[in-house]
Amino acid sequence: MIDNTINLENSEKAVLVGLITPQQNETKANEYLDELAFLADTAGAVTQKRFLQRVDSPNSRTFVGKGKLEEIRQYIEDNGIGLAIFDDDLSSKQVVNLERELKVKILDRTSLILDIFAKRAQTANAKTQVELAQYQYLLPRLTRMWTHLERQRGGIGMRGPGETQIETDRRIILDKISRLKAELQSIDKQKSIQRKNRGKLTRVALVGYTNVGKSTLMNLLSKSDVFAENKLFATLDTTVRKVIIDNLPFLLTDTVGFIRKLPTHLVNSFKSTLDEVRDADVLVHVVDISHPQFEEQIEVVNKTLNEICGEDNDKKMIIVFNKIDAFTYKPKDADDLTPATKENMSLEDLKATWMAKLNDNCLFISAKEQINIDELKQKIYEKAREVHTARFPYNDFLFQKYDEEELNAEE
DSSP states (O other), X not given: OOOOSOOOTTOOEEEEEEEEBTTBOHHHHHHHHHHHHHHHHHHTOEEEEEEEEEOSSOBTTTBSOHHHXXXXXXXXXXXXXXXXXXXXXXXXXXXXXXXXXXXXXXXXXXXXXHHHHHHHOOSHHHHHHHHHHHHHHHGGGGGGGGGGGOOSOOSTTOOOHHHHHHHHHHHHHHHHHHHHHHHHHHHHHHHHHHHHHTTTOEEEEEEEXXXXXXXXXXXXXXXXXXXXXXXXXXXXXOXXXXXXXXXXXXXXXXXXXXXXXXXXXXXXXXXXXXXXXXXXXXXXXXXXTTSXXXXXXXHHHHHHHHHHHOTTOOOEEEEEEEOGGGOOOOOOOTTOOSOOOTTSOOHHHHHHHHXXXXXXXXXXXXXXXXXXHHHHHHHHHHHHHHHHHHHOHHHHHHHHHHHHHHHXXXX
16 A cells, blocks of 8 residues: 555644635634544544634645745744644645745545545455545645756746656556556456345445444444544444344444545545445434534535435435434523524434434434443344345244234234
């Protein structure tokens, strides 16, 4: 795997930089920086300070304006900062100019995510997917690597070796991208064969934003030991387990989490992983209800699912609001007549709101504390059974007979 991302193993001190624009207000910009700080922490950096600037659009040379750039440079110099992380993608020209002005390593959101992906990838499949994403990210930024060959003069007859080397590297990278795509096509075929070999078992996929507790839930439902921790992108590789609830066997899949501002080429690189979502019969959308922006995270996931499955997909869906044990709210004052928002609604109010909106097709659980897990198993069983009996109508008679025997046993 190539090493074009920055290794952040030794808790490097970092500053974060974002913009307030007509398309992104101050509240939204701060939310994105909160997430960027979590990404930085996952990668091993320690955030020392955040910088926000209000502009109409990013500066084409340095992302931020001259005055803000000087403020950032002074802080970096005074506090021994070694890394500046920008919340949006930077062009090669912006990276070169920022490195020259700030004299520290420069990362944007995508390169930071790639650094995390590179460390999280365990299997050959995931490593190949990450490597492809790295090369696709690197290709338009080749000029950054050749600043030591920068030409002093331009014009006809003055094209130096730097440009020749860049073109050579461009061909090499394009060849590697083609080879990696071919490897992934081969992997896709193998995965497709594996999915066919699973027969017609009902497939249930856990989907959701990153770090909402999918892997913890996977471990509970399948009694397996899938890696889970309070970090972004803890899971990159798809995990499939056979699960039996009551008398019904089905396949349960844990998938890579989604995130805001995830570049299209990263999504495309993980096509073989996301095919598990496309082929699923039932989607269990896990939501972290304790997160202040959980509603926006739901929108991000739904948008990504529409891209993967098509907007007219008719998959059965269960919304699972996880982490109710961590949910907190601030009650409204008695004389406050403003409409209630999710920040000051109680858990019971949220339950009533979402259950009314989703026709009771949602559950509120805590995977960590194992609250309402039996209810979740029952809901998954009901959805999986609907799919199974549609495929095998004769089995519906067996299910009914089994249910009658269970009822008689209880009586």
